[in-house]
Amino acid sequence: xxxxxxxxxxxxxxxxxxxxxxxxxxxxxxxxxxxxxxxxxxxxxxxxxxxxxxxxxxxxxxxxxxxxxxxxxxxxxxxxxxxxxxxxxxxxxxxxxxxxxxxxxxxxxxxxxxxxxxxx
Amino acid sequence: xxxxxxxxxxxxxxxxxxxxxxxxxxxxxxxxxxxxxxxxxxxxxxxxxxxxxxxxxxxxxxxxxxxxxxxxxxxxxxxxxxxxxxxxxxxxxxxxxxxxxxxxxxxxxxxxxxx
Numbered sequence: 001x002x003x004x005x006x007x008x009x010x011x012x013x014x015x016x017x018x019x020x021x022x023x024x025x026x027x028x029x030x031x032x033x034x035x036x037x038x039x040x041x042x043x044x045x046x047x048x049x050x051x052x053x054x055x056x057x058x059x060x061x062x063x064x065x066x067x068x069x070x071x072x073x074x075x076x077x078x079x080x081x082x083x084x085x086x087x088x089x090x091x092x093x094x095x096x097x098x099x100x101x102x103x104x105x106x107x108x109x110x111x112x113x114x115x116x117x118x119x120x
Numbered sequence: 121x122x123x124x125x126x127x128x129x130x131x132x133x134x135x136x137x138x139x140x141x142x143x144x145x146x147x148x149x150x151x152x153x154x155x156x157x158x159x160x161x162x163x164x165x166x167x168x169x170x171x172x173x174x175x176x177x178x179x180x181x182x183x184x185x186x187x188x189x190x191x192x193x194x195x196x197x198x199x200x201x202x203x204x205x206x207x208x209x210x211x212x213x214x215x216x217x218x219x220x221x222x223x224x225x226x227x228x229x230x231x232x233x234x235x
Contacts, residue, residue, distance in 0.1 A: 042227045043210065093164075109223070111156075113163045114161075
């Protein structure tokens with residue numbers, strides 16, 4: 001199993017440009033999460049999907065951020081327009097169980113390697 | 121509100137010595153507690169969890185953690201540290217009510233094991 005695959009690994013873009021981050025969850029995992037990691041705020045949950053449906057997007061910072069999951073094997077996180085304060089590492093994670101069985105089965109999330117975004 | 125505190129930014133230990141990485145939490149009701157490890161330029165890897173039952177939880181790579189309800193703590197431990205254990209460690213908590221799926225992470229503790 002290749003694990004959770006994120007692309008690109010690194011992205012440098014100019015302020016105002018659109019940025020799209022991509023995630024391929026583990027096959028068969030039906031829950032997908034987007035997290036953002038910064039020094040100041042640590043790890044923040046941005047949005048969560050279950051069976052391709054967004055369940056909770058209360059962590060999305062503002063309207064410039066949007067996420068989609070058109071099918072079970074692909075998700076995108078888009079920032080338009082990007083700003084320097086969006087610079088962070090963005091992680092995607094997946095899990096094979098819907099909430100709340102998430103924890104009962106003893107499974108933790110499987111994280112991707114992240115996308116390091118730098119907005120200049 | 122749920123919160124996690126990792127009071128130490130960095131823990132230094134010599135190889136072969138026991139290590140402890142501290143974590144305290146605040147959550148309504150009974151918590152689900154987790155430890156994750158992050159190696160450089162990698163995603164987070166699940167180490168162990170506490171859901172219910174035995175307060176001493178054993179996880180990957182020889183790590184264990186003890187749930188202490190009275191002290192609201194979930195410290196990560198290992199009897200004998202390895203240089204390869206050097207990494208960033210995150211404690212996480214999730215409540216069992218309302219948004220119980222939402223994992224709240226601590227700020228992380230960098231573990232440095234000296235040869």
